[in-house]
Every structure is written in C-alpha cells, then in structure tokens.
Amino acid sequence: MRVSGFAGVILLVSVTHALTPPVVRTRSGDVKGLRLNVYGEKVNAFLGIPYASPPLGDLRFRKPSPKVSWSAPRWTKTFGKRCMQEIILDAAPEHYAEGPSMSEDCLYLNVWSPVSDNSTKSVMVWIHGGNFKAGSSDNPAFDGSVLAATQNVVVVSFNYRLGFFGFLNAVHSNASGNAGLFDQVLALSWVKTNVAAFNGNASQVTLFGEGSGIAAIRLLMISPWARGLFHRVIMQGGAAHAAKAAESTGRSLLKADALAVEVGCSKAGHSIVSHPDDVIECLKSRPAHEVLLAQIELRHHGIEAPFPRTEPSSCRITQISFMT
Structure with a gap:
C-alpha cells in the first residue's frame, strides 16, 4: 500500500509492477518506466526523466539548456534528486553531503x-510550492498515479531550481535571476514536444x-516565454504580487x-555590482x-533567499522581468 494524493486529498493506493516495462520514445531518446496497478486501473509511470542539462559548473545560475539525447533506453523508475534546498540541510547541517536525495543535478520530470x-488524453501539470526555496516533485502527496487512474488524464510533475540556485x-x-522560472518554461516546452x-x-x-507553485503559475500566465505551452489553470492559492512571490531588482x-x-567572493570595493x-x-x-550553508546563515540574520524578481521601479506584476 502507498499513500498518494493531491492538494490535501489523501488516498491509499495499491501498486504492483508489471513484468514487461513500458517503453516510450521521446525526442531525446527512449525511456523505460513502470507498469502500476492503481485501484484496478493500469498506469504507466516514468519517473526521473531529464528535461534539461544538469545546471552544474558554468551553468549554475543560468537559464537552463535542453537535455542532450541518449542512445540506449533509459530507465526512469525512480524520482530524480531534489534541487538544493535549505529545509533539508537546516535539519542537520553537520551531517550534510550532496547525495542521493539532493543535488544541483535535479532538473527531472515525471x-x-x-x-x-x-485515446489521446488531457494533460495536467503539477507545480510544487515551498516559498521558492524548498519542495520537490517526489513528495508522496504529489504522486500522480491516482489522478491518472481515476480521472483518465496524463499527469506530469517536475523539479525546478530553488533559493539562490534558482x-x-x-x-x-x-x-540574471529567475532561472527557476525558466526551468518551469523548459519543462512545459518538453511537455508540449513529448507528451x-x-x-x-x-x-x-x-x-x-x-x-x-500557484504564484509561479500566475507569472507563467502573463509571460510571453510560456505562451502556447498551456491552456488552462486551476488556481488553488498563492499570488504573484505577494511579498514573498516577487521582489525588486535592487533588493x-x-x-x-x-x-x-558570506562565501568570501565579495569584499569592500569588489562587489557583485562593481565586478x-x-x-x-x-x-x-x-x-x-x-x-546552501551560506543561504541558511543569511536567513538567520534576517536575509531570505531571493524570490522571482521585478523591475527596480515597480513591484507591479506587469513589470516582472520574467515577462519580457
């Protein structure tokens, strides 16, 4: 038995695996998933499909790049790693090691x-919350198998970069800021191309x-970057103009x-603005x-991780930098 559900609806799910795994051909290559039995309905699950190149090294802080292709069928039966986030680390920083559960290499979808x-089915794409500094698509409450089985829809979820990384x-x-929002755009582009x-x-x-996640959806609704990538939204809370949903470029x-x-990269006369x-x-x-440790230390001194940015002259959502 497994607990699953969306937005507070908790359901018990019985899951079994088929002997022959399903295989689907995407634009990047074949993916091999799992066959599940959910409430007597069969559901194919593909977990941990990469939709972007790992944002490592010189790609840190930058807009994402599409994932390069692979030749052999790729197993997609486990969730990708969570994006770097302080909630996990803050619990026991002395025991932290970038390992199975968390990594910069985290841009995967399910x-x-x-x-x-x-028959062709409608698609529902879930965007997790977490104040733009925590959260992941591997949360058991966000398992899409029940929704797929009971509502006969294709369900997609994904990770995106958080905190200073995003x-x-x-x-x-x-x-330039908002890399995490551009992760979302690339994931939606993947959906349009491959679903x-x-x-x-x-x-x-x-x-x-x-x-x-809802605040992000509100921004996506008015962003030209996301035009044509989705057609409907379900607004369950969150606001793009809230204090913890967007901030000025100056801030x-x-x-x-x-x-x-905090990490020794800036000092008097040699700041991120001047150099x-x-x-x-x-x-x-x-x-x-x-x-990540520096991000946590800054929070202890009253400096929160950054949020999606706006233009310096206004906090109106029409001035969001992500909009142009």
Missing part, C-alpha cells in the same frame, strides 16, 4: 499515463499546484552580494553545500 486505451540576480547574462508519445494532448494542458542584488560576502564577472565566477566555483 509522467503518469493511463493504459485504459490508446533566483540569484546579478543583472548579468550569467546570473503525445504518452497519449497526452499537447493542446489540452492544465497547470495546477500549491503555494508558490535581489543586495541579497546576491550578501551571499557573495560582476569576477564575483559570479567565484560563486560558481564554490561547492553547492557551501552556497
């Missing part, structure tokens, strides 16, 4: 597809989520420099756990 027939802004081409292979209808995509710059100071190239390269050279 697909649950009913096996009832070969939203550091130096007003620089290598760190037909899972019997999903790319012209009937509905977004839903919780908390900051996000102050946070970026505070991080640089952005040097400071950003220094920040990219720091181990992920060091950046």
Whole structure:
C-alpha cells in the first residue's frame, strides 16, 4: 500500500509492477518506466526523466539548456534528486553531503499515463510550492498515479531550481535571476514536444499546484516565454504580487552580494555590482553545500533567499522581468 494524493486529498493506493516495462520514445531518446496497478486501473509511470542539462559548473545560475539525447533506453523508475534546498540541510547541517536525495543535478520530470486505451488524453501539470526555496516533485502527496487512474488524464510533475540556485540576480547574462522560472518554461516546452508519445494532448494542458507553485503559475500566465505551452489553470492559492512571490531588482542584488560576502567572493570595493564577472565566477566555483550553508546563515540574520524578481521601479506584476 502507498499513500498518494493531491492538494490535501489523501488516498491509499495499491501498486504492483508489471513484468514487461513500458517503453516510450521521446525526442531525446527512449525511456523505460513502470507498469502500476492503481485501484484496478493500469498506469504507466516514468519517473526521473531529464528535461534539461544538469545546471552544474558554468551553468549554475543560468537559464537552463535542453537535455542532450541518449542512445540506449533509459530507465526512469525512480524520482530524480531534489534541487538544493535549505529545509533539508537546516535539519542537520553537520551531517550534510550532496547525495542521493539532493543535488544541483535535479532538473527531472515525471509522467503518469493511463493504459485504459490508446485515446489521446488531457494533460495536467503539477507545480510544487515551498516559498521558492524548498519542495520537490517526489513528495508522496504529489504522486500522480491516482489522478491518472481515476480521472483518465496524463499527469506530469517536475523539479525546478530553488533559493539562490534558482533566483540569484546579478543583472548579468550569467546570473540574471529567475532561472527557476525558466526551468518551469523548459519543462512545459518538453511537455508540449513529448507528451503525445504518452497519449497526452499537447493542446489540452492544465497547470495546477500549491503555494508558490500557484504564484509561479500566475507569472507563467502573463509571460510571453510560456505562451502556447498551456491552456488552462486551476488556481488553488498563492499570488504573484505577494511579498514573498516577487521582489525588486535592487533588493535581489543586495541579497546576491550578501551571499557573495558570506562565501568570501565579495569584499569592500569588489562587489557583485562593481565586478560582476569576477564575483559570479567565484560563486560558481564554490561547492553547492557551501552556497546552501551560506543561504541558511543569511536567513538567520534576517536575509531570505531571493524570490522571482521585478523591475527596480515597480513591484507591479506587469513589470516582472520574467515577462519580457
């Protein structure tokens, strides 16, 4: 038995695995998943499909790049690692090691597809919350198998970068802020390109989520970057104009420099504003756990991790930098 559900609806699910795993051909390569039995209905599950190149090294803080192709069928039966987040680390930082549960290499998505027939089905894409600094698609409450089985829809969920990894802004081409939102756009682009292979209808995509996931959906609704990638939304809470959903460029710059100071990349006369190239390269050279520890230390001093950024002159959602 397994507990599963969405948005507070908790259901008990009986799951069995088929002897012959399902295989689907995506634009990047074949993926081999799991056959589940959920309430007597068969569901194919593909967990941990990469939708972007790992944002490591020079790709840290930058907009995501599509995942390169692979040749042999890729097993997708376990969730991808969680994106770096302080909630996990804050519990026991002295025991932290970048391991099986958390990594910068975290841009993976999951697909649950009913096996009832070969008809094309509507698609529902879940965006998790967590104040843009925590959360993951591997949360048992976000398991899409029950929704797929009982509502005959294709369900997709994904991870996106969080905290400074997803939203550091130096007003620089290598760190322009909102990388985490562009992760979401790339995941939705993957859905549009590939969901037909899972019997999903790319012209009937509905977004839903919780908390900051809804705030992100509100931003996606008015962003030209996401135009044509979805068609309906379910608004369950969250607001794009809330204090913890967006902030000015000036405020996000102050946070970026505070991080640089905390990890020894910025000092008097050599800040992220005055010497952005040097400071950003220094920040990219720091181990992920060091950046995360610095994020936690800053919070203890009243400096929260960055949120999606707006233009400096206004906090109106029409001025969101992600919008242009």
